[in-house]
Amino acid sequence: MxxxxxxxxxxxxxxxxxxxxxxxxxxxxxxxxxxxxxxxxxxxxxxxxxxxxxxxxxxxxxxxxxxxxxxxxxxxxxxxxxxxxxxxxxxxxxxGMLLADRLEQGGKDLWLFGSGTGVAPFMAVTSDSAIMDRYENVILVHGVRTWDETGYVARMIRRSPKLQVICAVTREPNAMITKRIPDALADGSLQSLAGIQIEKDHSRAMLCGNPGMVKGVRDYLKSLGMVSPRGGNPGQVLVENFWI
Ligand SMILES: Cc1cc2nc3c(=O)[nH]c(=O)nc-3n(C[C@H](O)[C@H](O)[C@H](O)COP(=O)(O)OP(=O)(O)OC[C@H]3O[C@@H](n4cnc5c(N)ncnc54)[C@H](O)[C@@H]3O)c2cc1C
Incomplete structure (x- = not known):
């Protein structure tokens, strides 16, 4: 150090x-x-x-x-x-774990799931043309409790025609998604909103933030056969927890 x-x-x-x-x-x-x-x-x-x-x-x-x-x-x-x-x-x-090169090659859709300030690394990822160029669609899903916690993302993120930002706001009305991100994945409402399905061959994902959101999304992705890279085996999911 x-x-x-x-x-x-x-x-x-x-x-x-x-x-x-x-x-x-x-x-x-x-x-x-x-x-x-x-x-x-x-x-x-x-x-x-x-x-x-x-x-x-x-x-x-x-x-x-x-x-x-x-x-x-x-x-x-x-x-x-x-x-x-x-x-x-x-x-x-x-x-850190959220290095795009760790993801299995291929795939056309990159899903980024961040809760609260867990969106931070994705502000970098979505600004990095070397990463953005690899995918046809990038979907940033930002989970927060109140609208106040998400406005800066819309204001500060680097815009791209291939990027969509979906806000999941759990404690206030009128959000695109008003339930927890794992629940919105499980009932398919998140994928419908994005107009893109999640599937092992063409999807890649990065998760960052509070351990509850991370575990819920990770479990859902696992049910689709998507896992983290391990011991030389390729993976489709990268995870960073802010605390345990
Ligand atoms: C790999 C990694 C990356 C991180 N990146 C960020 C980041 O980009 N932005 C950021 O704000 N934090 C981030 N954190 C969390 C950060 O390291 C600190 O834990 C946080 O700032 C609290 O520090 P503290 O000294 O104020 O609290 P402490 O007195 O150390 O108390 C820590 C406790 O605060 C709680 N906590 C930590 N982070 C949060 C949070 N965001 N919301 C609610 N409760 C929390 C947890 O219960 C944790 O055990 C990251 C953590 C890790 C492990």
């Missing part, structure tokens, strides 16, 4: 409980689209670091993040109070 000192190039509150941070990329820091980094602050004598998915394309000028303010959390409320120019630290080592 090697900590790199850098600063906030831009901080923007994008929802009542989410901050968007553009961090100046320190020398010696590199990543691939879809990876997460350890980002944090010096709090008194203590260095407090947490994992955050990088929302910008690999090796961009800034290292971007969407960070939810977790009530009572040790670090995230402090991250949500950051201003332009504030000092932050990045660990030089990055990692």
């Amino acid at each position: 090697s900590l790199l000192k850098t600063h906030v190039a831009k901080a923007e509150k994008v929802a009542s409980n989410v901050i968007y941070l553009q961090i100046a990329r320190p020398e010696g820091f590199s990543w691939r689209t879809g990876e997460f980094a350890m980002l944090g602050l010096k709090v008194g004598e203590e260095q407090v670091m947490r994992c955050y998915s990088i929302a910008s394309v690999g090796n961009s000028e800034t290292v971007d993040f969407f960070i939810a303010n977790v009530k009572g959390g040790q670090l995230s409320p402090k991250m949500n109070a950051l201003k332009d120019g504030d000092e932050v630290y990045l660990d030089s080592e990055v990692g």
